Amino acid sequence: MQEETRLIVEGRDPHRYHGAVNLPVYHASTILFPTLDAHDAAYEARKRDEQVVTYGLAGTPTSYALENAVAALEGGYRALVYPSGLAAIAAAMLACLKAGDHVLMVDSVYEPSRMLCDGLLRRFGVETTYYDPLVGAGIKALLRPNTRVVFVEAPGSLTFEMQDIPAIAAVAHAHGALVIMDNTWASPLLFKPFRHGVDLSIQAGTKYLAGHSDLLIGTVSATKEAWTKLRETTRSLGQGAGPDDINLTLRGMRTLAVRLARHQASAMTLAEWLLGRPEVARVIYPALPQDSGHAIWKRDFLGASGLFAFELHPASRAQLSAMLDHMKLFGMGYSWGGFESLLVPAREERLKHRLHWDGKGPLLRIHVGLEAPSDLIEDLAAGFERLRKAA
Numbered sequence: 001m002q003e004e005t006r007l008i009v010e011g012r013d014p015h016r017y018h019g020a021v022n023l024p025v026y027h028a029s030t031i032l033f034p035t036l037d038a039h040d041a042a043y044e045a046r047k048r049d050e051q052v053v054t055y056g057l058a059g060t061p062t063s064y065a066l067e068n069a070v071a072a073l074e075g076g077y078r079a080l081v082y083p084s085g086l087a088a089i090a091a092a093m094l095a096c097l098k099a100g101d102h103v104l105m106v107d108s109v110y111e112p113s114r115m116l117c118d119g120l121l122r123r124f125g126v127e128t129t130y131y132d133p134l135v136g137a138g139i140k141a142l143l144r145p146n147t148r149v150v151f152v153e154a155p156g157s158l159t160f161e162m163q164d165i166p167a168i169a170a171v172a173h174a175h176g177a178l179v180i181m182d183n184t185w186a187s188p189l190l191f192k193p194f195r196h197g198v199d200l201s202i203q204a205g206t207k208y209l210a211g212h213s214d215l216l217i218g219t220v221s222a223t224k225e226a227w228t229k230l231r232e233t234t235r236s237l238g239q240g241a242g243p244d245d246i247n248l249t250l251r252g253m254r255t256l257a258v259r260l261a262r263h264q265a266s267a268m269t270l271a272e273w274l275l276g277r278p279e280v281a282r283v284i285y286p287a288l289p290q291d292s293g294h295a296i297w298k299r300d301f302l303g304a305s306g307l308f309a310f311e312l313h314p315a316s317r318a319q320l321s322a323m324l325d326h327m328k329l330f331g332m333g334y335s336w337g338g339f340e341s342l343l344v345p346a347r348e349e350r351l352k353h354r355l356h357w358d359g360k361g362p363l364l365r366i367h368v369g370l371e372a373p374s375d376l377i378e379d380l381a382a383g384f385e386r387l388r389k390a391a
């Protein structure tokens, strides 16, 4: 089955539910067993790790539908849902680590993942070393006897470096370490983590899966080998997601393929337009042929999403305010992956430790939404006009 088709049919079984096109949403904590035998049978099935329904947090038809859809699309064995992308990252890390272990964390990672390492993981006796996103097979020199996890995210947060994930995974596996990936940028459609050596793959479903900026959710999918520890740790953490958020995420995923195609096409149009602007020092988008990560992107990825960055020539804060305070279509806010366009400056403190950031001017992160590209260009052009006038 082609992926576009799978997005439409996954998790639906209309004739079991009076012909309703969509799966009913299960709001349940308590599940009642009709007999003692049924109770015992469900308990035994759960021990065998079957997708039975015994308690709300243990899994319902609603949560299984999303988990199975994400696992199938990413190519993992099974998946679990979490109340946010960050909760998914924390669960994946805690599943693979214990006191005394060492983590190799990519320097260009999503900032809260860095906070997880420097705060909670350190407090529980796990040490982290940050590595160069461009390290590739050179990661071998950084491995320690107690390195248990190599964490990758491609492209990098804010600075969009591409990583040679197959090369990193080969070295990590030879050493007995697991590879955890934050695969949010590509979504399950545009990068297939398990084909490239990843052991646990995270989606901040808040972004493209849900796609409408109205909820928080996360998923982790895992290989068969990593699955048991993920499931057991997640059970102990008591993590899950609410049925309505899961349902809205499944609803969002029905249109994921068409949305992503449009995000990519519009992002390319805007990236090319930005390249020709005198206010712009550089555009960082792996889908651009001149981008330093383009060769790896082309080799490993199946497409690009709508999130990238551009650096302005040095500008004052007043100039930046003049531009950003009056955008008509671009909102200034965190998160991304929704239908709407966003434009946010990267905070200096989030870039100063980055190995591959030598920019002189402000770095703006742009999420290209589903509006007409010509309207977005008009909005940006007017913004650049205000920026110049405020000089």
Ligand SMILES: *Cc1c(COP(=O)(O)O)cnc(C)c1O
Residues within 6 Å of the ligand: 083, 084, 085, 086, 087, 110, 157, 182, 184, 185, 204, 205, 206, 207, 216, 217, 218, 335
């Ligand atoms: C947003 C984001 C997350 C976290 O998702 P939340 O649902 O906001 O917790 C994780 N990784 C990346 C790359 C993200 O952009």
